[in-house]
Amino acid sequence: MADKLTARSEDYSKWYNEIVLRAEMASYSPVRGSMVIRPYGYTLWENMQAGLDRRFKATGHQNAYFPLFIPMSFLQKEKEHVAGFAPELAVVTHAGGEQLEEPLVVRPTSETIIGYMYAQWVKSYRDLPILINCWNNVVRWELRTRLFLRTAEFLWQEGHTAHATAEEAEAETRQMLDVYADFAVNDMAIPVIPGRKSESEKFPGAVRSYSIEAMMGDKKALQSGTSHFLGQNFAKAFDIKFLNKANELEFAWTTSWGFSTRMIGGIIMVHGDDQGLKLPPKLAPIQAVVVPIFRNDDEKSKVMPVAESLRQQLIDTIRVKVDDREETPGFKFNDWEMRGVPLRIEVGPKDVDKGTVVLARRDLPGKEGRSFVPQAGLVEAVRSMLTTIQSDMLKCATEFRDANTHEPKSYDEFKTIVEDGFARAWWCGDRQCEAEIKEETKATTRCIPLEQPGGSGVCVHCGKPAQEVAIFAKAY
Amino acid sequence: MADKLTARSEDYSKWYNEIVLRAEMASYSPVRGSMVIRPYGYTLWENMQAGLDRRFKATGHQNAYFPLFIPMSFLQKEKEHVAGFAPELAVVTHAGGEQLEEPLVVRPTSETIIGYMYAQWVKSYRDLPILINCWNNVVRWELRTRLFLRTAEFLWQEGHTAHATAEEAEAETRQMLDVYADFAVNDMAIPVIPGRKSESEKFPGAVRSYSIEAMMGDKKALQSGTSHFLGQNFAKAFDIKFLNKANELEFAWTTSWGFSTRMIGGIIMVHGDDQGLKLPPKLAPIQAVVVPIFRNDDEKSKVMPVAESLRQQLIDTIRVKVDDREETPGFKFNDWEMRGVPLRIEVGPKDVDKGTVVLARRDLPGKEGRSFVPQAGLVEAVRSMLTTIQSDMLKCATEFRDANTHEPKSYDEFKTIVEDGFARAWWCGDRQCEAEIKEETKATTRCIPLEQPGGSGVCVHCGKPAQEVAIFAKAY
Numbered sequence: 020m021a022d023k024l025t026a027r028s029e030d031y032s033k034w035y036n037e038i039v040l041r042a043e044m045a046s047y048s049p050v051r052g053s054m055v056i057r058p059y060g061y062t063l064w065e066n067m068q069a070g071l072d073r074r075f076k077a078t079g080h081q082n083a084y085f086p087l088f089i090p091m092s093f094l095q096k097e098k099e100h101v102a103g104f105a106p107e108l109a110v111v112t113h114a115g116g117e118q119l120e121e122p123l124v125v126r127p128t129s130e131t132i133i134g135y136m137y138a139q140w141v142k143s144y145r146d147l148p149i150l151i152n153c154w155n156n157v158v159r160w161e162l163r164t165r166l167f168l169r170t171a172e173f174l175w176q177e178g179h180t181a182h183a184t185a186e187e188a189e190a191e192t193r194q195m196l197d198v199y200a201d202f203a204v205n206d207m208a209i210p211v212i213p214g215r216k217s218e219s220e221k222f223p224g225a226v227r228s229y230s231i232e233a234m235m236g237d238k239k240a241l242q243s244g245t246s247h248f249l250g251q252n253f254a255k256a257f258d259i260k261f262l263n264k265a266n267e268l269e270f271a272w273t274t275s276w277g278f279s280t281r282m283i284g285g286i287i288m289v290h291g292d293d294q295g296l297k298l299p300p301k302l303a304p305i306q307a308v309v310v311p312i313f314r315n316d317d318e319k320s321k322v323m324p325v326a327e328s329l330r331q332q333l334i335d336t337i338r339v340k341v342d343d344r345e346e347t348p349g350f351k352f353n354d355w356e357m358r359g360v361p362l363r364i365e366v367g368p369k370d371v372d373k374g375t376v377v378l379a380r381r382d383l384p385g386k387e388g389r390s391f392v393p394q395a396g397l398v399e400a401v402r403s404m405l406t407t408i409q410s411d412m413l414k415c416a417t418e419f420r421d422a423n424t425h426e427p428k429s430y431d432e433f434k435t436i437v438e439d440g441f442a443r444a445w446w447c448g449d450r451q452c453e454a455e456i457k458e459e460t461k462a463t464t465r466c467i468p469l470e471q472p473g474g475s476g477v478c479v480h481c482g483k484p485a486q487e488v489a490i491f492a493k494a495y
Numbered sequence: 496m497a498d499k500l501t502a503r504s505e506d507y508s509k510w511y512n513e514i515v516l517r518a519e520m521a522s523y524s525p526v527r528g529s530m531v532i533r534p535y536g537y538t539l540w541e542n543m544q545a546g547l548d549r550r551f552k553a554t555g556h557q558n559a560y561f562p563l564f565i566p567m568s569f570l571q572k573e574k575e576h577v578a579g580f581a582p583e584l585a586v587v588t589h590a591g592g593e594q595l596e597e598p599l600v601v602r603p604t605s606e607t608i609i610g611y612m613y614a615q616w617v618k619s620y621r622d623l624p625i626l627i628n629c630w631n632n633v634v635r636w637e638l639r640t641r642l643f644l645r646t647a648e649f650l651w652q653e654g655h656t657a658h659a660t661a662e663e664a665e666a667e668t669r670q671m672l673d674v675y676a677d678f679a680v681n682d683m684a685i686p687v688i689p690g691r692k693s694e695s696e697k698f699p700g701a702v703r704s705y706s707i708e709a710m711m712g713d714k715k716a717l718q719s720g721t722s723h724f725l726g727q728n729f730a731k732a733f734d735i736k737f738l739n740k741a742n743e744l745e746f747a748w749t750t751s752w753g754f755s756t757r758m759i760g761g762i763i764m765v766h767g768d769d770q771g772l773k774l775p776p777k778l779a780p781i782q783a784v785v786v787p788i789f790r791n792d793d794e795k796s797k798v799m800p801v802a803e804s805l806r807q808q809l810i811d812t813i814r815v816k817v818d819d820r821e822e823t824p825g826f827k828f829n830d831w832e833m834r835g836v837p838l839r840i841e842v843g844p845k846d847v848d849k850g851t852v853v854l855a856r857r858d859l860p861g862k863e864g865r866s867f868v869p870q871a872g873l874v875e876a877v878r879s880m881l882t883t884i885q886s887d888m889l890k891c892a893t894e895f896r897d898a899n900t901h902e903p904k905s906y907d908e909f910k911t912i913v914e915d916g917f918a919r920a921w922w923c924g925d926r927q928c929e930a931e932i933k934e935e936t937k938a939t940t941r942c943i944p945l946e947q948p949g950g951s952g953v954c955v956h957c958g959k960p961a962q963e964v965a966i967f968a969k970a971y
Contacts, residue, residue: 057559109589
């Protein structure tokens with residue numbers, strides 16, 4: 020812990036890995052590509068789950084659980100789906116000491132098995148919509164893995180809904196994209212661009228995919244939640260049919276949407292700095308840490324009871340902890356900065372005399388972020404400061420994102436921009452043109468933003484007429 | 496839904512399956528041995544998770560996540576452990592299109608991989624105790640499966656702790672057994688007998704296993720939560736060593752404890768009756784359902800707004816729903832009885848005039864369970880009635896359990912008792928004697944209760960001296 024963290028500017032990737040390990044968010048595991056999510060990282064995930072789950076339930080969804088194992092034949096029923104996932108599958112061939120008749124796939128996502136079940140449950144329009152979400156683990160065998168960002172096994176939620184009409188399914192798809200955007204902006208303090216995925220970037224088996232896209236601290240993009248309108252593709256593959264009001268059999272319209280532990284990586288990369296993690300107060304496992312400051316036993320016995328009484332004052336309102344370790348204040352300051360605790364409450368012998376404390380903001384270094392506050396009424400002061408930190412973190416991330424997003428006037432300018440930021444550019448929508456851009460610049464279409472300038476232009480690469488503007492960037 | 500449920504007395508097993516399916520707790524899945532937990536069943540599980548998780552955190556535990564896949568070689572490091580689990584393993588042999596160098600086991604439980612990680616994390620006594628719990632899915636390949644009770648994949652929590660001394664680990668083991676007992680009694684309304692498992696019934700790799708045992712409605716036993724003192728077995732297998740205060744290297748002492756979705760089956764079997772499920776108010780997904788009663792549109796427009804205002808009155812205090820379906824009251828009554836909703840609130844045109852409602856208890860059939868209550872102050876009346884239902888359900892289950900637990904004077908009497916209940920009998924503790932009893936009666940030792948009569952006796956089977964009394968029963 021004594022060694023200084025690698026500077027973000029020096030080696031972003033190394034900086035990221037060091038933070039994850041030193042802040043005890045996750046550990047490498049002995050199983051290739053799988054990680055261990057340690058309590059501090061998992062508590063952050065629990066807080067993220069709570070924020071999302073509340074929103075899912077408020078929009079009428081219920082949770083359920085579907086099997087981990089999926090018969091291989093199920094995946095093969097939707098051609099694009101199996102083509103997309105086949106290279107990443109982990110397969111159980113033996114169980115209970117015997118070879119299985121049909122290999123079982125460890126779910127990479129559950130459209131197929133859920134489609135099969137919905138076909139059993141849906142008979143008439145009265146059974147629709149089905150609005151189900153699942154919190155579970157999935158496996159996608161990856162060759163190059165990164166803690167949180169890309170692991171063979173990850174945790175996520177996958178929502179799966181079935182509807183009587185295309186319009187209703189499309190509305191659901193967009194509603195859940197809004198839910199993700201709302202969570203990202205208001206809870207994660209991460210500004211996002213909601214948009215449609217290009218044909219080549221969409222989910223295997225979807226008619227239309229939407230995503231929210233965020234800019235990381237190294238100006239690369241991270242896809243941060245996706246929502247898919249699946250049309251009748253899975254309904255046809257799995258025979259999800261219902262009798263409509265006119266007593267005719269119709270295929271249902273389905274959607275799916277997901278958000279994963281990958282976004283823990285997003286929080287680290289958007290907010291972290293050379294001192295370590297910087298967690299948004301709404302999600303931080305510890306929102307404020309009380310650090311008692313003393314040089315000897317006399318001072319300790321003067322300060323500790325006050326530190327504890329401050330904790331008692333705050334515990335019903337915020338997630339607070341007293342650091343009573345036998346270490347120097349400097350060590351403790353560094354340690355909690357590394358762990359990204361939004362607010363430090365310092366209390367020393369003089370503070371005890373004066374009935375004050377020092378509040379030190381994680382997001383504002385040095386004197387600017389320090390203030391003296393009376394111990395009386397601390398709850399209100401802390402609550403209000405956490406709210407300020409939350410909104411300032413969003414503001415800071417938004418300014419950074421906007422300062423690094425440019426509108427190229429030419430393809431040459433485009434190439435320079437995507438080396439170090441997002442390019443917002445007119446694009447023809449052609450798959451071949453997109454492939455060439457990727458080949459030449461390593462930048463991909465992140466999304467075609469829902470918010471468009473209107474009118475039309477010419478494609479930044481091929482010069483053909485373009486109806487829409489797309490976001491291009493290098494991406495995780 | 497129109498067909499009557501099979502009577503519990505007629506065919507208990509059929510009755511059980513019908514309830515699970517009709518109340519939409521779970522569905523059979525197309526994957527052999529795996530089930531689908533439907534929203535109503537999953538919401539019950541969420542409520543159970545919340546009750547347990549709160550208790551885990553109150554006793555200092557944090558949640559974390561460990562990999563689904565475990566290298567086969569890890570299981571082989573603890574001889575009894577692998578012997579116990581080998582016949583039930585599901586094995587991934589291929590991933591990412593290639594055969595794996597070392598097969599990966601889908602976790603049946605995580606002592607091994609967690610042991611490996613703890614060995615990395617623990618260096619000194621300052622790193623102990625580690626108090627971690629995991630909410631996850633596990634796979635144990637079973638030949639004969641039953642919804643919730645025995646499935647190839649199930650959901651559970653597994654706690655894993657490491658300590659500096661045997662005493663502390665043993666105290667943790669017993670504390671978590673107490674936590675399970677407290678949850679079973681107070682939240683599930685299921686009386687349990689906490690005790691020690693016999694040598695032959697203990698967890699593979701444990702030094703001592705404890706369980707809480709419950710009596711189901713057919714007088715068979717269901718093991719309802721287990722807590723294991725693992726001694727230094729896994730610490731030695733995985734090299735979990737720490738420097739103690741005297742600067743000497745020692746092996747740590749570990750524990751594990753688990754509670755699974757199996758207990759949803761326990762709740763069904765303890766409380767259910769010929770009308771269907773009967774859920775304890777503390778855990779019920781819907782605690783009260785408002786059923787508006789009307790025969791025509793006039794009455795409907797009179798009654799519906801009141802039903803909705805009752806819901807509004809209650810929604811901040813309890814989980815409540817209005818049944819606004821276009822079905823007869825009789826249909827609705829049966830439907831909610833099937834689903835085990837603890838309290839029905841009926842409101843018809845006359846109730847609107849009089850400003851009253853009828854409260855009908857699920858646990859008391861007929862007139863005895865019905866009362867007229869003023870609409871004003873309904874919150875208090877409902878809350879207090881739910882408390883009464885909760886405690887009456889526990890009382891009822893306890894009386895049933897006690898009425899069907901007997902102390903045999905002879906082995907002949909023992910044989911009769913275990914045909915139809917629990918036998919509490921002196922037992923020598925000998926493995927061979929236990930095997931003979933099982934062979935002859937199909938009854939097994941459920942546990943050696945922590946609460947012992949004191950003194951000594953003679954073994955109910957072999958007549959040798961016995962120091963302890965054990966509970967014998969047929970079990971799930």
